[in-house]
Amino acid sequence: MPGHSLTRKTLKSTRRTAALLFLIVSSPLLAEAGYPVDLNSLPVYVRAGFSLEDGSIPSPDEEIGDDFLRLPAARNRPVIVPDLKLPGMPEREFPELRSLPPADFTLLWRFTLTDEDLTHMHNPVLLFAQIGEGWQIFINGRLLQKSMDSHPVNRRLLRVAVNPRFLVSGTNQIVIHLKGDPLSRETGLYYGSPYRIEEAAAAEADVDQTLYIVLITIYSSIGLFHILFIFGDPKRRFNLHFGVFALTLATYLFTRSTLPYQFTDNANLIFRIEMASLALGLPAFINFSISLLPFRNRRFQLLGALVVLHGFTISGLSIVLPVNPLYDLLVVWQFTSPPLLIVMEAFLVVFFVRDLRRLFKLRGLLVGLYQALTARIPGNLVLGTTVVMVTSVYDIYAALVLHTSPGLSAYGLLFFLTGSAVRIAYDLLQLLKTNQRLNRSMRQSFMNLKRLHHTLTRSEEKYRRLIEETNDIVLTLDAKGIVTAGNSSLYRELGIRPSDLIGRPFSDLLKKETPEEGPFSQSFTVDRVQDFYDHGDALNIRVPLFAEQKRGHVFFDIKFEKIRSEDETDIIVKASTVEEDPALKYLVRESVSFEMNNDLFAIEDMVRRLIVDLPRFLDEYEISMIRIGLREIIVNAIEHGNLGITYIEKTDLLNSGNYQEEIRRRLMTETNDRRRVRIRLSLTPTQIRYRISDEGMGFDHNRFGFHMDPEQVEASLHGRGIFITRNAFSRVLYNESGNSVLLIRDFPDRAEPA
Numbered sequence: 001m002p003g004h005s006l007t008r009k010t011l012k013s014t015r016r017t018a019a020l021l022f023l024i025v026s027s028p029l030l031a032e033a034g035y036p037v038d039l040n041s042l043p044v045y046v047r048a049g050f051s052l053e054d055g056s057i058p059s060p061d062e063e064i065g066d067d068f069l070r071l072p073a074a075r076n077r078p079v080i081v082p083d084l085k086l087p088g089m090p091e092r093e094f095p096e097l098r099s100l101p102p103a104d105f106t107l108l109w110r111f112t113l114t115d116e117d118l119t120h121m122h123n124p125v126l127l128f129a130q131i132g133e134g135w136q137i138f139i140n141g142r143l144l145q146k147s148m149d150s151h152p153v154n155r156r157l158l159r160v161a162v163n164p165r166f167l168v169s170g171t172n173q174i175v176i177h178l179k180g181d182p183l184s185r186e187t188g189l190y191y192g193s194p195y196r197i198e199e200a201a202a203a204e205a206d207v208d209q210t211l212y213i214v215l216i217t218i219y220s221s222i223g224l225f226h227i228l229f230i231f232g233d234p235k236r237r238f239n240l241h242f243g244v245f246a247l248t249l250a251t252y253l254f255t256r257s258t259l260p261y262q263f264t265d266n267a268n269l270i271f272r273i274e275m276a277s278l279a280l281g282l283p284a285f286i287n288f289s290i291s292l293l294p295f296r297n298r299r300f301q302l303l304g305a306l307v308v309l310h311g312f313t314i315s316g317l318s319i320v321l322p323v324n325p326l327y328d329l330l331v332v333w334q335f336t337s338p339p340l341l342i343v344m345e346a347f348l349v350v351f352f353v354r355d356l357r358r359l360f361k362l363r364g365l366l367v368g369l370y371q372a373l374t375a376r377i378p379g380n381l382v383l384g385t386t387v388v389m390v391t392s393v394y395d396i397y398a399a400l401v402l403h404t405s406p407g408l409s410a411y412g413l414l415f416f417l418t419g420s421a422v423r424i425a426y427d428l429l430q431l432l433k434t435n436q437r438l439n440r441s442m443r444q445s446f447m448n449l450k451r452l453h454h455t456l457t458r459s460e461e462k463y464r465r466l467i468e469e470t471n472d473i474v475l476t477l478d479a480k481g482i483v484t485a486g487n488s489s490l491y492r493e494l495g496i497r498p499s500d501l502i503g504r505p506f507s508d509l510l511k512k513e514t515p516e517e518g519p520f521s522q523s524f525t526v527d528r529v530q531d532f533y534d535h536g537d538a539l540n541i542r543v544p545l546f547a548e549q550k551r552g553h554v555f556f557d558i559k560f561e562k563i564r565s566e567d568e569t570d571i572i573v574k575a576s577t578v579e580e581d582p583a584l585k586y587l588v589r590e591s592v593s594f595e596m597n598n599d600l601f602a603i604e605d606m607v608r609r610l611i612v613d614l615p616r617f618l619d620e621y622e623i624s625m626i627r628i629g630l631r632e633i634i635v636n637a638i639e640h641g642n643l644g645i646t647y648i649e650k651t652d653l654l655n656s657g658n659y660q661e662e663i664r665r666r667l668m669t670e671t672n673d674r675r676r677v678r679i680r681l682s683l684t685p686t687q688i689r690y691r692i693s694d695e696g697m698g699f700d701h702n703r704f705g706f707h708m709d710p711e712q713v714e715a716s717l718h719g720r721g722i723f724i725t726r727n728a729f730s731r732v733l734y735n736e737s738g739n740s741v742l743l744i745r746d747f748p749d750r751a752e753p754a
Helices: 003-026 115-121 200-205 211-231 235-258 267-292 296-322 325-363 365-374 377-402 408-423 425-469 489-494 523-535 580-588 602-612 622-640 647-656 661-667 670-674 710-715 719-728
Strands: 044-048 069-071 103-113 124-131 133-137 144-147 155-161 171-182 196-199 473-478 483-484 536-547 552-564 569-577 590-596 677-684 688-694 731-734 740-746
Touching: 003 133, 103 536, 124 133, 124 200, 144 155, 155 200, 196 200, 211 235, 267 296, 296 325, 296 677, 325 377, 325 602, 425 473, 473 489, 489 536, 523 536, 523 602, 536 602, 590 688, 602 622, 602 677, 622 647, 622 677, 622 719, 622 740, 661 670, 719 731, 719 740
Parallel strands: none
Antiparallel strands: 044 069, 044 103, 103 171, 124 155, 124 196, 133 144, 133 171, 473 483, 473 569, 536 552, 552 569, 590 677, 677 688, 688 740, 731 740
16 A cells, blocks of 8 residues: 555665665764774773772773763874873973873773684784883784883884783673773873784884884994094094994984893883984084184184084083973974074085086186086085974974974985085095004914914814814714714723714614513613704703613713804714722712602603612613613603593504694693602612602503513513513512502512511
């Protein structure tokens, strides 16, 4: 019916109008979508105070309260707390000599992301052009970074890593908790841009410091180079002024970069140095210009004295004033420096015009103009100072009005310094005067080198004799552990000719095991040596090495040390035979306890200590079996006990090749890190006892160690510890839970009851 049709049309129109009104009203609260996110394209909400507990900070899906001050989106938008005049906050005066206790402030942004945006995220970071004085940064309630030191920590070009899992599809919220003096202009976001969420690679490109590093290097090099000239000819004062000017600029650019934060995070100290170098730049600039002029002008010199007084006054005040007046002092410099620059430029233009008139008469219009600009000092200074003045005035305007970081004047100063360096490059001609002295010096140096070569040759011969005559084995390895040289003691002690070992890995010496021990006893030692190759500087170990002529193992104390040069690394290895403690032959009884952490590398050292008393009572084969049994029991106490790796898990891990990685992962957990293996040794004339306990859950020890035939032991990757131990000791007694074992070995014909 027509009436119903009209009604439906009216309802549809009403719905469209309501939806449109809703979008218009709610649009300030809805964030813009898309990644990367430019925070300056979003409104920011600011309020005094901060608390996570009282509900004053809304969640992303809640409406933002009226207690927040809304700042609209803007391309360059600083958020300086004293300029916002928040309710309850004192107003900043000029000059501001007060300093108030730190107060809390909240900054809030909202933005939306789609599933596609989250898919494209790989390594997002938050980029802040500047933030201070102290801060905590949250995203969707998750803390990203905290910096609440006792002194202001104003940071430029701060990058904060964002875990993509903290972000959601839909509305997201960034909250910054600022803490700082409500009168300090460093409290807040001082510069206007950039403030973004973007990929780390893009952020690194945005904050790339390559230009600063290049300019700092150029200015410093030029400055030092010209200051050195003053020692050769003190009359050439312009070299000194030029060098001081270049070094002052280098210092200022250094404080403007992010480089100082690698040495200190004290923002006040960095800003004071920045202000001092900025104020001293203009006096150094005008003094250099005065020293270059071939004539003296009293008015221009008076202007120079005024500029020097101006610069040193502001520089001195920047050191002694409290923090808050420093920004007012900066404003004073920004308003007073341009007039001084303009007056200086006017003087130089006058000098240039006078010189130009003389050249017009001699060379004509075009040739005279060309020579006046390129070959005459006043023209050179007019060109350079014009560029410096224009770029500096623009940077001052950008800092005062746009709140952007100064940068254009760096190029203007580079132009001036480059031109000045070219203009005074003729100083290099003075080096010709020293040419003969250098030639004589070179001849003398050549004779000194010949004498030095002779001395080095003799020292090398003495070193070779010293190495060859020592009883210790001395080897040199490359960075990968390949033997490159060895002395004759290698053959005397181990029966191996040095030529047979050169070109082979040092670990070959460690892998010669007796048939009874198999490959297990040296695995931890090999891993420890490999870890030294990769990360260490020095290593001391005690290991058995196989001596061919003795057909057995001899213990050596081996010391590894890296010797680094500019382009390569060598390793010096010194192996000394272990001398038995002469006091052991008088030992009758001993009782000692040990407590060790879960360091698998320390097991060999512990086992060697536990068997040090046995040579008086047992033969080498019996001691070797006890050593293997102790090692296996301690390994089991760490792996199966403290780290909780089951028999099945170890089998799967060994088969997959992930066993060592799983060991390292479990060692990182807090619970396992606290667990210890406790060992008690008791020695009597008739027997030795070892009580070994771990802090694990234990196991059913009756299922292992009784019915393994030799083929099973040889084929098994693990599980042989109890079997070997029962064969090495007279008695093996476990407690009920299986996390403590008593190992007893009776000495021949001296057995006593357990």
